[in-house]
């Protein structure tokens with residue numbers, strides 16, 4: 001995006017300019033600058049959720065569009081992802097500390113086999129921690145066995161799968177079929193998410209819920225866990 005030739009202090013920018021600058025710095029993969037920008041917004045009493053949505057996810061949206069249009073390539077997008085993670089690292093403890101109830105149960109989450117995208121999954125994990133779940137993060141590229149083993153070991157109240165590619169999202173159906181075959185579906189809720197998914201797809205593969213974004217997903221998971229606890 002923009003080349004920043006002039007020397008200036010991030011702290012001299014007003015809020016709107018700073019948000020735009022963080023988006024630019026994220027685009028340019030500038031870890032330290034993104035970190036500092038997020039720090040300044042926090043010091044200005046910005047809500048962590050707003051920083052996440054406006055500055056970080058907003059910046060990543062532009063990255064996504066330029067990646068799609070062939071303006072950015074994988075190595076550059078990886079740098080952007082690194083910068084996004086720097087900012088998220090600063091917000092994680094704040095979002096997680098907002099927990100009111102720490103006993104909603106366990107949430108197993110992982111990106112499906114063949115897929116290495118994890119930014120959205122990590123955001124969901126952060127929001128779930130904030131909502132009061134113990135999150136068991138299986139990471140990326142998970143074959144069905146990883147989900148089965150984690151379910152056996154952790155007995156979660158919700159299991160979540162993430163996919164960012166149209167070629168990997170059908171694998172969620174494979175995992176669900178295996179759970180069905182083993183008669184495990186009644187034991188926990190299955191949520192799916194990721195940019196190419198929608199409610200229709202979630203219904204077609206028989207998932208219990210589709211999470212459009214991190215905040216909504218955490219709300220949905222919490223209300224499910226609370227209803228289970230109430231029984």
Ligand code: B12
Pocket residue numbers: 057060061063064065067068069073074075077078081109114115116117118119120121123124159160161162163164165166167191192193194195196210211212213214215217
């Ligand atoms: C960053 C990125 C990468 C990074 C990933 C780094 C990382 N650590 O994640 C790198 C460079 C590695 C990468 C690689 C590739 N990528 Co990529 N990538 C992206 C990009 C730009 C952003 C994704 C992202 O992080 N979004 C921000 C997060 C916050 O949003 P999100 O993931 O959607 O998550 C939110 C919701 O969906 C939901 N959610 C997500 N998961 C879950 C899970 C649950 C349980 C729930 C409830 C909710 C939920 O909540 C999240 C938070 O609000 C997207 C473009 C885009 N707009 O999506 C392309 C994109 C996904 N990539 C794409 C492609 C093609 C690839 C490659 C195949 C490129 C290549 N030729 O090698 C490889 C695939 C590698 C692989 N095997 O997985 C395409 C996919 C096209 C398609 N139709 O499938 C996209 C759409 C770009 C494009 N427009 O062409 N990519």
